[in-house]
Amino acid sequence: MRFLKYIFYLLLILIIGVSIYIATLDGSYNIKQSKVIKAPIEVVFNVVNDFRSWQNWGTWFEIDSTIVASFPKVTSGVGASYSWSGAGSNGSIKTLSLIPNKEIIQQIDFGTGSTSEVYWLFNNSNNGTKITWGMKGKSNFMEKLHWLTQGGIEKNMTPIYNRGLALLNNYILKELEKHAIEIKGVVYFGGGYYLYQTTSSKINDFEFKMKKMLTKILNYMKNNNINASGKPFTITHKWDEENQTTMFSTCVPIKERIITTEDILTGFLKPQKTFKTILKGDYKFSFEAWQATFKAINEQGFVKKQDGEPFEVYTVGPRENVNPSKWITEIYVPIK
The missing domain is CATH 3.20.80.10 (Regulatory factor, effector binding domain)
Incomplete structure (x- = not known):
């Protein structure tokens, strides 16, 4: 019995120590990736600005085939939004502000109790449009614990953003070829x-x-x-x-x-x-x-x-x- 008591106290100390460690971790993150798309900046901006297009290139639709998107009447511009639900994830996103052909700021909620800021930057390039897709915010305790066990948020999210930009590029180029x-x-x-x-x-x-x-x-x-x-x-x-x-x-x-x-x-x-x-x-x-x-x-x-x-x-x-x-x-x- 005394042995079990020591094991219990040891586990309790370990849990408290890990909890203190996680609590003191800096949960701030700013993940971003860029890509040059050979299309006019207005075209690229308009595609990203319209949430209805996201189901054609959003990475999460590729990862989880059970996801179903729901769209309100307004899907582009300030105040636009959409939500999704599936076996593996659910959430929503809305557009907070934008500067035409320059910037879009959005708020995303993955249903974890905290929200993140999603941002898009658009710049003219010699070969088309340089687009930057980023997300920044601060993880809560449970999110920090989750990402700690997964190797970090950047390690997991960066490939998703790169894949998303590749799918966006393919979608836009395919749309431009329609005639x-x-x-x-x-x-x-x-x-x-x-x-x-x-x-x-x-x-x-x-x-x-x-x-x-x-x-x-x-x-x-x-x-x-x-x-x-x-x-x-x-x-x-x-x-x-x-x-x-x-x-x-x-x-x-x-x-x-x-x-x-x-x-x-x-x-x-x-x-x-x-x-x-x-x-x-x-x-x-x-x-x-x-x-x-x-x-x-x-x-x-x-x-x-x-x-x-x-x-x-x-x-x-x-x-x-x-x-x-x-x-x-x-x-x-x-x-x-």
Whole structure:
């Protein structure tokens, strides 16, 4: 009996000693990891800002397949939140503050009785967006005991954050690749006046040249108080696949004919019968859309006008939306 009493006292002293040790440990932590994602900063920010997207890349959904997410009406911006529950974990998170395209501050509750601050930092990088995902706070006694037995909070959480950023990167890049081609068929294009510049270039330089010319035309219009009457477009005069060259005009529609004094000219697009296709997505898929257009023209028994010059209208582009998957390009081919 006396032996058992000594064992009891020894265990009690050990428990008290361990408890004192744990209580005196600094429970503060600040875990963070960074990654460069090859996407515009606005796109990366918008994905992280919307909690509904988290189920597509959140690491915990990969770790625990039983987790079910619950979303309220507001899932993005200040005050947004969502919660989750599963066999292995449950919790909730809400957005406390944000600076668009720079920072998001959130509060997360893992159901342990204490909360942590989750923070996101966004910075432009030469290759895209550098994103930093971090979490900081202070562990309570039971949390310190748990992490002590697991080798430390940083050791356990760092791989989860790295995996989460990798999944986020894959999700965003996959979203940017989404595109659709819709064959609309025969439409009558109304035509009208437009300001334009014409140039010849290598096909690979087409997009660069077009943007440069468009900027010059828009600046001219701004300086001369000229309003556009529609979306910018380009007219293809020549397209030489063999030599990889093209000749085209970059245009902005206007309501009436204007006498210009610089190298920006006024043209007129005649009303005409055309075959229309809509590309929804990055302009890099335009060649695919043009191929689909000419294939549909042949299959439906139409014939391209010999002297007709195809053109494409940029209904939604980078000036309206930085996300390439949201761009809309309308393709028109004059037909007989």
